[in-house]
Amino acid sequence: MAPVEQDALAVREQLFHERVRECIICALLFASLYILCHFIITHFKKHTDFAAVHDDEDAAVNRIALGLCTFTLAVALGAVLLLPFSIISNEVLLSFPQNYYIQWLNGSLIHGLWNSVFLFSNMSLVFLMPFAYFFTESEGFAGSKKGIMARVYETSVVLLLLTLLVLGMVWVASAIVGNDAASRQSLYDLWEYYLPYLYSCISLFGVLLLLLCTPFGLSTMFTVTGKLLVKPRLLEDLDEQLSCTRFEEAAVSRRI
Numbered sequence: 001m002a003p004v005e006q007d008a009l010a011v012r013e014q015l016f017h018e019r020v021r022e023c024i025i026c027a028l029l030f031a032s033l034y035i036l037c038h039f040i041i042t043h044f045k046k047h048t049d050f051a052a053v054h055d056d057e058d059a060a061v062n063r064i065a066l067g068l069c070t071f072t073l074a075v076a077l078g079a080v081l082l083l084p085f086s087i088i089s090n091e092v093l094l095s096f097p098q099n100y101y102i103q104w105l106n107g108s109l110i111h112g113l114w115n116s117v118f119l120f121s122n123m124s125l126v127f128l129m130p131f132a133y134f135f136t137e138s139e140g141f142a143g144s145k146k147g148i149m150a151r152v153y154e155t156s157v158v159l160l161l162l163t164l165l166v167l168g169m170v171w172v173a174s175a176i177v178g179n180d181a182a183s184r185q186s187l188y189d190l191w192e193y194y195l196p197y198l199y200s201c202i203s204l205f206g207v208l209l210l211l212l213c214t215p216f217g218l219s220t221m222f223t224v225t226g227k228l229l230v231k232p233r234l235l236e237d238l239d240e241q242l243s244c245t246r247f248e249e250a251a252v253s254r255r256i
Helices: 003-044 056-095 107-137 148-178 190-228 238-255
Strands: none
Touching: 003 056, 003 107, 056 107, 056 148, 107 148
16 A cells, blocks of 8 residues: 555544544533433423323323423533633643643534534424424324324424424515515525524524513512522611610500
8 A cells, every 4th residue: 555545544544533532522512411401401390290191192292392302401501501612622722732631622523513503403493392392282183093103293294384384484574675586586595595594583583582581580580689688787777776676665665
């Protein structure tokens, strides 16, 4: 074998090992997030949810919905922690550039994590969460045999109709905004135009919802914190309190 071929084979083998290492690290990170999110959901859920179901079919449906919700929460938590993880890994690499044991915190791993989070977040937002909701509400088509698969068929049909409805609404909105022939014919350009536009619309709706709910959440948080915390008594006048106590004691004595 020629030296050039040996070098190319060595480079391909190194790239393969790096890819396998990145997949293992991503799988371990996601498994850790999934276990953490499972404990969070099971801690805050009601006692009647997913547990006090006497029907085996309903219990299986609730377990599947719980798994989908846990997966979505793990993806959301990964998206939140991805930016701090990227910053911390960059600082660690800059602080210890020659350390062999932290060389796996490279740019390829961070890029792969960003791509995975973007893919799974879109999948969870568009498919998994609506599927979990419709799956828990489904009962199977009328006249069909009862079971898990009947619910799966009904959920798939409802989700398909909802997807067509949302795509149609986005198409109409883009045609109204664009007001030209190219925007009206953009239905065929689904992957390059529709999905990013739909993702932008959903992100805009989420930002507006966040702007509306954040003030109420902050006011509620400060109200609950004010009820739980004890106000400091450093600036209170003790003489005034003693005089008030004497007046109250005198008033009680006169009543007696």
